[in-house]
Amino acid sequence: MLIVGGGIAAYKALELIRQLRAKGASVRCILTAGGAEFVTALSLSSLSGDKVYGDLFNLTDEAEMGHIELSRDADLLVVAPATANLLAKMTSGIADDLATTALLATDKPVLCAPAMNVRMWLHPATQRNVRALRADGVSFVGPDEGDMACGEFGPGRLAEPPAIVEAIGEMLAAGDKARPLAGTRVLVTSGPTHEPIDPVRYLANRSSGKQGHAIAAACARAGAEVVLISGPVALPDPQGVLTIHVETAREMLTATEEALPADVAIFAAAVADWRPDREGDAKIKKTQGAATPDLSLTENPDILATIGARKKARPKLVIGFAAETNDVVANATAKRTRKGADWILANDVSPASGVMGGDLNTIHLVTADGVEDWPRMGKDAVADELAQRIADAIGDRRTAGAVKA
Numbered sequence: 376m377l378i379v380g381g382g383i384a385a386y387k388a389l390e391l392i393r394q395l396r397a398k399g400a401s402v403r404c405i406l407t408a409g410g411a412e413f414v415t416a417l418s419l420s421s422l423s424g425d426k427v428y429g430d431l432f433n434l435t436d437e438a439e440m441g442h443i444e445l446s447r448d449a450d451l452l453v454v455a456p457a458t459a460n461l462l463a464k465m466t467s468g469i470a471d472d473l474a475t476t477a478l479l480a481t482d483k484p485v486l487c488a489p490a491m492n493v494r495m496w497l498h499p500a501t502q503r504n505v506r507a508l509r510a511d512g513v514s515f516v517g518p519d520e521g522d523m524a525c526g527e528f529g530p531g532r533l534a535e536p537p538a539i540v541e542a543i544g545e546m547l548a549a550g551d552k553a554r555p556l557a558g559t560r561v562l563v564t565s566g567p568t569h570e571p572i573d574p575v576r577y578l579a580n581r582s583s584g585k586q587g588h589a590i591a592a593a594c595a596r597a598g599a600e601v602v603l604i605s606g607p608v609a610l611p612d613p614q615g616v617l618t619i620h621v622e623t624a625r626e627m628l629t630a631t632e633e634a635l636p637a638d639v640a641i642f643a644a645a646v647a648d649w650r651p652d653r654e655g656d657a658k659i660k661k662t663q664g665a666a667t668p669d670l671s672l673t674e675n676p677d678i679l680a681t682i683g684a685r686k687k688a689r690p691k692l693v694i695g696f697a698a699e700t701n702d703v704v705a706n707a708t709a710k711r712t713r714k715g716a717d718w719i720l721a722n723d724v725s726p727a728s729g730v731m732g733g734d735l736n737t738i739h740l741v742t743a744d745g746v747e748d749w750p751r752m753g754k755d756a757v758a759d760e761l762a763q764r765i766a767d768a769i770g771d772r773r774t775a776g777a778v779k780a
C-alpha cells in the first residue's frame with residue numbers, strides 16, 4: 376500500500392511504483408488531497424494497474440472494501456513522500472482522511488520516506504515526531520541530502536526509488552521470517568467437551584484449554600489464519616483467532632469438518648470418549664431409597680481419527696496429543712498409528728506431573744522418525760516451539776513436495 380503525500384517529490388512515487396511492479400510487487404495507492412495537487416490518480420492507477428483510493432467517505436469504495444480492510448490487506452504500508460504534516464498526524468494518531476485512518480487502523484509494518492524542506496525536517500517538532508514514530512515501530516528510509524526544489528540545500532530530499540525499493544524488500548523479508556506460517560490455515564481443537572446427562576449434569580474430561588489456546592495464539596502470531604474450536608473453558612478467545620464455541624464431542628466434530636480445508640490440524644482438546652446414551656429432557660430426581668441412576672454410555676466419535684483417516688481434504692499435517700498416565704511414549708507411539716496422525720505430542724498427565732490445569736508441560740514429540748524429548752517448559756513456550764516446527768515442516772513440504780514427518 377503506497378500512501379502518496381502532498382509534496383513536490385510525489386512525482387517520484389510514479390517511478391517507485393514502476394520499480395516495485397517490475398520486481399513483482401502489487402501496489403495499491405492512497406492519494407492524499409495534498410498529493411493530488413502534484414500527481415493525478417490517473418497516473419498512479421495507470422502505473423499500479425489498480426484503483427486509487429482517496430476519499431474516506433466514498434460510499435462505493437467503502438462497499439467494495441472498507442477502509443480498515445484496505446489497510447490490512449497489504450503486507451506493508453509505505454508513505455512516500457511522507458510530509459511533515461503526515462508525520463505529525465501519525466505521531467498523534469490523527470485520522471482525518473483515508474491515508475491517516477489507514478495508517479492508524481493497520482496491523483502491518485509501516486515505512487516512511489520523508490520529503491520536505493530542510494528547515495521543516497530539522498525542526499525540533501519534526502525530529503521529535505520521527506523519534507516517537509521510530510519508538511512506535513515505524514521504519515524510515517531517507518531523507519537524502521542535496522539540492523531541494525525550494526532552492527535550499529540539506530537533508531529533506533525524498534530517498535531515491537531504488538533505495539526505497541531496497542528498504543521495502545528488507546522489511547518484507549524480515550516480516551516473512553517473523554511470520555513463518557503466513558499463508559497457512561491452521562485448525563486447533565482445545566478444551567474439554569461436556570456430554571449432557573440431563574439438563575443440569577454432564578460428563579467431562581479435565582482440561583483447562585491452556586495448551587490448545589496457547590497453540591492457537593502462537594500459530595496466529597506466526598502469521599497463520601487460525602480457527603480454534605473450543606469446548607467450554609474459562610479462557611478468553613485468543614487474539615487474532617476465529618474461535619468457535621462448542622459443548623459436545625459431536626458438535627466439535629461437526630465444527631471441525633466445517634472448518635476444513637486446512638493445511639494443519641492440531642487436536643489438543645480433551646474430548647470425552649463416551650456420552651450418556653440417552654439425554655433426558657428432565658432432571659433426574661434423587662428419590663429417597665430409590666436406586667442410583669444407571670448411566671449407560673455410548674462411544675463418541677474420535678475427531679482426530681476421523682480427520683486423520685480422511686481421503687478428501689485431509690490436512691497435510693495432522694497433529695494429536697496423547698494424554699497418558701503411564702508408558703507415555705509407548706502408548707503415544709501406538710496412538711499415532713492408530714489415529715492416523717503425522718505427529719503426536721505426548722504428555723504425562725499423571726496427578727504427580729501437575730500438567731492438568733498447570734502452566735508447565737513436558738512433551739515427547741512422536742513422529743515417523745522417532746521420539747524427541749523436549750525439556751519441561753511453559754505451555755506458551757511449547758506452543759511457540761510447535762508453531763516453529765510446523766513452519767519448518769510446511770517449508771520442507773513447499774520445497775520437497777511432502778511433509779517431513
Ligand code: CTP
Pocket residue numbers: 564624642643644645646647648675676677678679680694695696697698699710714
Ligand atoms: N481425541 C479426539 N476425539 C476423541 C478422543 C480423543 O479427537 N473422541 C484426540 C485428542 O484431542 C488427542 C488425541 O485424540 O489429540 C488423543 O487423546 P487421548 O485422550 O490421549 O486418547 P484417547 O483416544 O482417549 O485414548 P486412550 O483413552 O486409549 O488413552
